[in-house]
Amino acid sequence: MQAFEQRDENDGHDPASGNTMQLIAFLIGEQVYGVEITTVREIRAWNGATPLPNTQEYVRGVINLRGTIVPIFDLRARFGDGITSPTKNHVVVVLSVGEKWVGILVDAVSDILSVSQSDVHGVPEGNNLDSELLNGIVTHDNKMVGLIDLDAIVAGTNTES
């Protein structure tokens, strides 16, 4: 509730050029990940969530987002790195994916990046989890930024197991 901002699609630099996309970059540990800015609805501080019984480990529970119940996924746990022990400094990025709104729990939001479509590289074969959860990788300031595949994130919301 404290740190929340809402953005429109034209916020940021260079909105005109068609092959540029803007990312919200966030951190999980040292690693930078990004999601397209147009999917981001809101960024808010971690304020606890009501745990959901009998769900996967990475489902942290549900929060009340202005009257709607939104599930929160622990991205670290989703990547198989164990459960985040969130503090007040952890951040929930609320995304709209298809018809649904979901939140992802990350360590911090770091930046807004403008990257060219042509800078997006494919995900190297080999690791199933990587290719399942990432859409691609871009380089920014010599750092690797993983593009989160949102559909893969919400895939767990459709089935019971």
Place this chain on the structure above:
Amino acid sequence: MSELDEFKATYFDECSELLAELEEQFIAIQEGDHDADRLNAVFRAIHSIKGGAGAFGFEQLVEFAHSFETMLDFVRDGRVEMSEEVVSLCIRSNDLVADFVGAARDGVELAEDYGAEELAAFKMYAGEEDDAPMEEFDIEFTPVMVQVGDDDQPEKPVSETPCDEERPDSFDTAPMEPGEGEHWYVKLTPFARLYERANDPLLLFRELMELGDARIKANLTKMPPLGDFDPFGVYCNWEVTLASQNTSEEDIREVFEFVEGDCELIVERRNGQVAAELEVAGQDADNGVSELGEQGNQTSVPAVDDQAATGSGQSGEEEGKVVSFADLAAEIEPAPTADAQGGAGEKKASAAPPEPAKKASPAPAKTSAIQTIRVDLEKVDRVVNMVGELVITQSMLTQQMDDRLRAQYQELVRGVEVLAQTTRGLQDAVMAIRAQPVKSVFSRMPRLVRELNAKTGKKIRLEMVGEHTEIDKTIIEQLSDPLTHMIRNSADHGIEQPEDRVEAGKPEEGIIQLSAEQSGGNIIIAVEDDGGGINRERVLNLAREKGVVSADQQLSDEQIDELVFAPGFSTASAVSDISGRGVGMDVVISNIKKIGGSVHVRSTPGKGTRMQLRLPLTLAVLDVMLVEVAGVPYVVPLSSIVETLQCRRAEFGQGPSGRQVLQVRGEYVHVIDLACRFGMTTEVPAKDRFVVLCEAEGGSKVALMVDQIVGQQQVVIKSLEENFRRIGGIAGGTILGDGSVALIVDVQGLKAPKEQQTAA
């Protein structure tokens, strides 16, 4: 969705409303209320259904509705008596119309001869003349002669000026007989709406012509040049001079009954002088209203003149009426005259006279219609949701008010108090928007009972009480199935065969009463029959046979009665296609539980059975008990809670599987430890925990073990599925006063097999 589909959807929406209204009217008629207004309402509804059906090409429906309407017309004007047979034919036909509408909606083909029997009956009552107008309605086009004012209007052909030799009566009528001096002046200015609703002025005029000798004149002054012509624009109005002695204003207005509100209609009684003056003025002013016959070399001008000349020489067949009309004519005379002199101010003329003219119509007191709008349910739900939020926020604010704040900021406190009141009011108002009378589902039941009568050979009358009781729309939607099952059950098992009834000293006709009433925060809906009551002995034996209850279990009368709701239970000695397969009554209970209601049955042997549904007023708010399990809040719907007890006072036992059971009042109940079930660990010592005894479907009980009972409150139900998915054992979520989410425990779901538990 294409535009046509949208129209169709609207049409079917309207149809279902109209059908419900028809049902209501017929029931009143059946009960002996043969008021003309009722028949007119029936007529209107059937006509609207037919009209739409014609537009969409649902031929079977059109044909049936048309014949139905024709017969009703005979009934309306007294040529056919409203006998019991006719009423029952009407009611049967109404069901058939519903079937036709349903078939058209679902794209199902009904048998060619569907409703043939009724069609034949219509013909019998209405005679064979039925056939001709049908064609007129549908394809075959019989034109009406309309004179078009075409002063320098090259677009003349746009309007309807067909000339047909076969219908000479439309134009070339001989001059009127002397003595017919008074005539009716009718002016019709259609709005675009009229055409949008697929009405055709031509049909109206044709009908008007049946009343007497009509001369119709189209006024095309507003017709734009071709370049500016909008094909959907409305540029034309008509003036009709109708010479007919025995026609009353109502007769004329009745012709336009179905376009009421979609056009501006002026009906005036005029005597010759007025007409003459108007004519003269019209010519003088050269305002573009070309007088009938001016262009066409027709005989009509002399006719009008004749009429004018013999204006006051009226023969009074209906003395009383004539006098009053004469008075009226005097009363309204100044308006048209003044206006005619004004020449071009034609528009004003049309606006002014209807007021006095209305005084002439004695009966059709239009009850000022309640204005309604159609609103997408989703929009209403959004408002309901936001108000729910507001209520929570408001209670949050109120909670923050401590004594120090109260003392320090009195103005603020007052503001918060006002806010609380307003919020409450707003909540009530919003809930009222969603509320609908239960009539919409009750009205489907008479048909059911009629069908049941036919199938069982019993004589059952359905009485309905309190059908105006309002309840949340979502609940109403959920009521249809349970009520159907309950009434079927009453008809099949409750009410006895007529001969048995007579033997038992009861009237041959059985009565099922369907009633609705509000009682506090609940709506009570009851189905009560005066049948034989529940045969407890047989129920109990059957229940033991089927293993629903164990052989040594002692049950009270009430408990035995409740057994009829147990799944797979049926007492019908023979399975009929109405009921008896054991599904049905458990559907009642599961549907009702789902919407937070409860079911009770009370039976007196030999006297009858009363099944009662207790339903919440609204689904949006649920009464719950707030509990805590491992520090996490959960809520349990109050409607499913039987009692709560402390663990230290409860007696537990253990089954061979190690499964805990609770002994309460001689019953053994399956215990579910919520902490365990939800995969959490709790530090609260077992003896300090609580048991919440809940009742699941079919009256079976289950004991939930929780850490703490916090209290009771009302909550707004939120969907988990909207952004996530269903979770076993959880019915949904809700938001507590502090803004956090609590999950609603699904008692029935917890009882279900353990698959969900192992799935995670």
